[in-house]
Amino acid sequence: MGFVGLGKRLLEAVFIVFCIITINFLLIRFMPGDPVVHIIGEDEYLRLEAEAPEVIEEVRREYGLDKPLPIQYMTYLNKTLHLDFGNSYRTKLPVLETVLFRMRWTLLLTIPAIVLSSLLGGWLGLRAGWRKGGLLDSIVSPIMLFLNTIPTNCMAILFLMVFAFRMGLFPIGGITSGGLSGLEKAVDILWHMALPLMILVILRTASYYMLMRSTVQAIRNEEYITVAQGKGFSQGQVLRRHALKNALCPYLTSVCMQFGHILGGSMLVEVVFSWKGMGTLIYDAVNAKDFPILQTCFLFIGICVVGFNLLADVLNMLIDPRLREEGRHA
Amino acid sequence: MLEIEEVSIRFGHNPEVVSDATFTVNDGDRLAVIGETGSGKSVLLLAALGLLPASARITGSIRLNGRELLGCRERELSQIRGKEIAYIPQGSGNGLNPLYTVGRQLCETIRKHRPCTRKEALLQAAALLESFGLEHGEDLCRSYPFQLSGGMRQRVLIAMGIAAGAELVLADEPTKGLDRRRITLVEDAFHRLGERTLLCVTHDLRFAKAISSRVIVMYASQQIESGDSRSFFEEPLHPYSRAMLEALPEHGLHANMGFAPPRQDQDARSDCHFYDRCPWRSERCRNAPPMLAVGERKVRCWKYAD
Structure with missing residues (x-):
């Protein structure tokens, strides 16, 4: 294993x-206007400016905005390292707690969605790509292609109308009905999860399917597949021994990229189903100009994307000896 | 013994890529099938292995030691592939799976047809590689395909083809994409195949001369000439064969008949397939000539009818 390459990554x-x-730090500082406006709101700012300018100065001091930029930056870095992200402008609650709490609900939705869809889409894509023009390919591919073209919010609203509103099979939105505990609560949450989860699974399965199918189709034409068949291995054996592992590299990379978006990627679905996860948190924070929340969410999402990209690199290095070699020379 | 009789192959409703191929590869024969890209030679090889895609329609008969291969069940075919027929792919392609070590891919072949422990298989694999002039067989077994040179890869593929003990070797343009020095190494590897029967498809004339005892020339899906290697290279009969040998660099750098124009609506035409390019063409060439015997050799040209 190329430790040097890994260390570099x-x-x-x-x-x-x-x-x-x-x-994250600069973004807020370089936005037009006085940051205090964003903190206390425009109406309040204008009123105070006319009636009591010293209050504005007090707020400025309180948030450390009177100090020079480098010092603000150092304070910011220090606080970030200690996971102190301040309080929400809107609710005045500590940001970290709020974000972590909301994150749980988002993960509850997105982790099963990615796991289910990557397995389902990968498996179907593998089968369909291996037998190009076969029964599975000709039936499933057009459906998946169609699903792939539907925007998330469009499908979410459609499902909401048909399954929740018209047919009344599922709740309109929210996470739980409240007043329940134990097993009943768990079942209730699952019931609330069903529609948003279904939409996420369907849409992601479609894109995973298309990816896996085209990857496998390309691999099927490789010389080593013909050679493996020439050795006397059956179709299934060749698929398992030689095609699968070669298809896994690009596929795992893509799945890891998706995992990078587990925090922010389900925003549209969350908003439509008023699922109180990180997506709605960001959505509400944007509307309310709640910058500490936004900064923290962006940071977490960023770390997630970087982390899972790193994981993709490591997995690829484990699978492909050529990448290990590259790392060794780096 | 591999007998190919009146084999025609077409994909869907397209013109035939192979028409009426008929020849026999006797035990111990080293037959080279020569022809330009697109003359249908590789397709013929894959047909013998039963590896053509489902869209291919094959008629005729391909028999291995008297046993019909066409229409054989997949399960029976996979018993024959590797064990009785070895397949050696093109030199330029990645015939080796890039993710596995050479040893693993060799062992896989050995153990598919002769159950033994991994260790035994690995020893056999190393010995086999060494018998093909590749030194340090055990080290080689531990390396990945990308760590080898093109010539080495191709020799590994030759060794891998026969690893399960196949007596009939089908090679598909084994020198394609290799330079002269590497080709010499591959030639050497082919000589090390010993008594095995060889059917090699190639467009490398010098390579064909070096390794074959018999030659078949294919042009536009048809066999146009066959005969023993020595007399073929001394005196080719068919105008196409002549042009091809004259075009070798040692005869100066000129292609005296230009390059092959695509042949249109083949199915609708009944003339000789080489009519458009032939310097000797005459009225009777408007009817397709049959294979005519010239001594021990055969050629598809009216010139030898008298």
Whole structure:
């Protein structure tokens, strides 16, 4: 295993996270207007400016905005390292707690969605790609292609109308009905999860399917597949021994990229189903100009994307000896 | 013994890529099938292995030691592939799976047809590689395909083809994409195949001369000439064969008949397939000539009818 290459990737990842933190800091500072406006709201700011300017200065001091930029930056870095992200402008609650709480609900939705869809889409794509023009390919491919073209929010609203509103099979939105505990609560949450999860699974399965199918189709034409058949292995054996592992590299990379988006990627579905996860948190925070929340969410999402990209690199290195070699010379 | 009789192959409703191929490869024969890209030679090889895609329609008969291969069940075919027929792919392609070590891929072949432990198989694999002039067989077994040179890869593929003990070797353009020096190494490997029967498809004339005892020339899906290797290279009969040998660099750098124009609506035409390019063409060439015997040799040209 090329430890040098791995170490290099790790350093790169740390550097990128550092950049994200810095950009996060600068983004807010370079926005037009006085930050205090964003903190206390425009109406309040205008009123105070006319009636009691000293209050504005007090707020400025309280948030450390009167100090020079480098000092603000150092304070910011220090606080970030200690996971102190301040309080929400809107609810005045500690940001970290809020974000972590919301994150749980998002993960509850997205982890099963990615696991289910990557297995289902991968398996179907593998079968369909191996027998191009076969029964599975001709039936499933057009359906998947169609699903792939539907925007998430469009499908979410459609499902909401048909299955929840018209047929009344599922709740309109939310996470739980409240007033329940234990097993009943778990079942209730599952019931609320069903529709958003279904949409996420369907849409992601479609894209995983298309990816796996085209990868396997390309691999099927490779010389070593013919050679393996020439050795006397059956179709199934060739698929398992030679095609699967070669298809896995690009596929795992793509799945890991998706995992990078487990925090922010389900925003549209969350908003439509008023699922109180990170997606709705970001959505509400944007509307309310709640910057500490937004900064923290962006940071977490950024770390997630970088982390899973790193994981994809490591997995690929484990699978492909050529990448290990490259790392060794690096 | 591999007998190919009146084999015609077409894909869907396209023109035939192989028409009426008929020849026999006797035990110990080293037959080279020569022809330009697209003349249908590789397809013929894959047909013998039963590896053509489902869209291919094959008629005729391909028999291995008297046993019909066409229409054989997949299960029976996979018993024959590797064990009785070895397949050696093109030199330029990646015939070796890039993710596995050479040893693993060799062992896989050995153990498919002769159950033994991994260790035994690995020893056999190393010995086999060494018998093909590749030194340090055990080290080689531990390396990955990308760590080998093109010539080495191709020799590994030759060894891998016969690893399960196949007596009939089918090779598909084994020198394609290799330079002269590497080709010499591959030639050497082919000589090490010993008494095995060889059917090699190639467009490399010098390579064919070096390894074959008999030659078949294919042009536009047809066999146009066959005969023993020595007399063929001394005096080719068919105008196409002549042009091909004259075009070798040692005869100066000129292609005296230009390049092959695509042949249109083949199915609708009944003339000789080489009519458009032939310097000797005459009125009777408007009817397709049959294979005519010239001594021990055969040629598809009216010129030898008298």
